[in-house]
Amino acid sequence: MRIAEQLLQDPSSSQRREVVILGSTGSIGTQAIEVVTADPDRFRVTGLAAGGGRIDLLADQACALGVEAVAVADPAAAAGLTALLRERGSAAKVLAGPEGVAEVASLPCDVVLNGITGALGLESTLAALRAGRLLALANKESLIIGGPLVREAAQPGQIVPVDSEHFALAQCFPRVPAAELTSLAQGQVGARLDEVRRLVITASGGPFRGRTRADLAAVTPEQALAHPTWSMGPVITVNCATLVNKGLEVIEAHLLFDVPFDRIEVVVHPQSVIHSMVEFTDGSTLAQASPPDMRIPIAYGIAWPHRVSGAAPAIDWTTAQNWTFDPLDHDAFPAVGLACEVGAAGGTAPAVYNAANEEAVAAFLDRRLAFPAIVDTVARVVSEQQRADPGAALSLADVYAADEWARIRARELIARSA
Structure with a gap:
């Protein structure tokens, strides 16, 4: 065993x-x-x-x-x-x-x-x-x-989330005995899910926080790759700039914790110290806070359910700090709303969203596509997908076929826009 x-x-x-x-x-x-x-x-x-x-x-x-x-x-x-x-x-x-x-x-x-x-x-x-x-x-x-x-x-509880947001959410749920686990992720509240009002996922806002859609038309790959908080690979960094990454995280939270999309909210928190929160029906909210250092969730993921001493420095509580929270501008950053629609549709729709985005990001980094057109391209490909019966069983071949179709279609749309 x-x-x-x-x-x-x-x-x-x-x-x-x-x-x-x-x-x-x-x-x-x-x-x-x-x-x-x-x-x-x-x-x-x-x-x-x-x-x-x-x-x-x-x-x-x-x-x-x-x-x-x-x-x-x-x-x-x-x-x-x-x-x-x-x-x-x-x-x-x-x-x-x-x-x-x-x-x-x-x-x-x-x-x-x-x-x-x-x-x-x-x-x-x-x-x-x-x-x-x-x-x-x-x-x-x-x-x-x-x-x-x-x-x-x-198995229920076999997955320990390492994304900082889902690592945070898992810790904000009361831990229950293994026999009571019903979801994929450790940290699920099992039968007490009805006590959760909503999940609040934080977003740094990326390098373009506060800009309007019109402001984003001329941004360059270099600007998109200059993330103010995290150091990541180019695809994920651009996904953070478009907030596609946050849209993917909303779908991930739904799948890990069995919380409906209308009870998952994204808020902009530029300091990236509060990684996510769980709001309960009695009005209380639990938040997980730590410096923006991925070694903390990585260490917890491989040592679960124990912690690794000294995985990364803690917050310096002797230093004055200000934490701010702002609503997400869905007009400038429509990726999160689109992801909720895709996640609710289920089936191969999330695969299409992800694949079309990867192709669009590659084109943007190659200077063949404007920044706002990344999510516009994804939305167009998603809208053209012929959805299967949502009740039909999904196979690995179905996922890969949808992935391939979305990539081909995205490339066609990108080529036309050049």
Whole structure:
């Protein structure tokens, strides 16, 4: 019995964790390695996976950690990675392609941290869940585009959210015994869900907070990538600028905690210290506060239900601070409202939203699409989708077909606008 089953029955267990890190060369992965290497008596990394664009770093990580297996999503990078590992004396098994990443996700371990960016993470999420692993989920896209598939594969409470907002929400819910869990994420209130009035997800507002839609017409990729708070990869950073990322987080919160969309609200909090809140029916609100440092939710995700001492510095309460909250400007940033519509539609609609956005962001970064046209393109593609019967069973093939169609259609619309 691996740790997913053990911890659902006995959360007091604090044995040394064997961890697999997916997306190890990205922002989440590199910070996760910082956490585990700082506490080698508590964690041991047994497998790594990455896209394949930074094989030198991946080889360095594999050798330093002494992992047993490494995967690259890009099959063309496998030979180069193998050569680098052998040169450095590593005998780690090398796997290639999305199926290789999924294989690493299902290897014997205690916790899988999925920090892969984009739709590529879906097969790995499913593989980890089906293998009975505790899943520390930073790859929100896999849950969003494959919601019904993930729900079917997961035990209640098998997912520990690593997104800072959902990490915050999970801690604001009263913890209940494993036998009472009904949702995917740890932290769900089970039968006490009727005491929750709404979830409040905070947004920094990104680099364009306060600008009107007209102001956004001429913004550049460099401006969009200058996030005022977080350091992330280019796609996620642009998603934060458009607030598409916040729209994805609303769908994720709905799927993780079973709260309807009309009871999930986004507010702008530029300081990014309050990461999210749960408002209860008696008028009280619980909020989770910490500095904007992803090492905190990463550490909690791989050590759940325990905390990692010194994962990151705490808030300095001796220093004067001001925290502000503002309503979201839906006219300038329509991505959140569109995401709520897409999430409510279900089926493959979230996959279409995500895929069209990835194509539009790539075009914006390549200076082939204006910034406001990113969400406009997504909205157009979503509106053209032929929706399946919402009651029909969803398959992995359905998700990938919708993803491919949305990418092709988005490229066509982008080419016409050039």
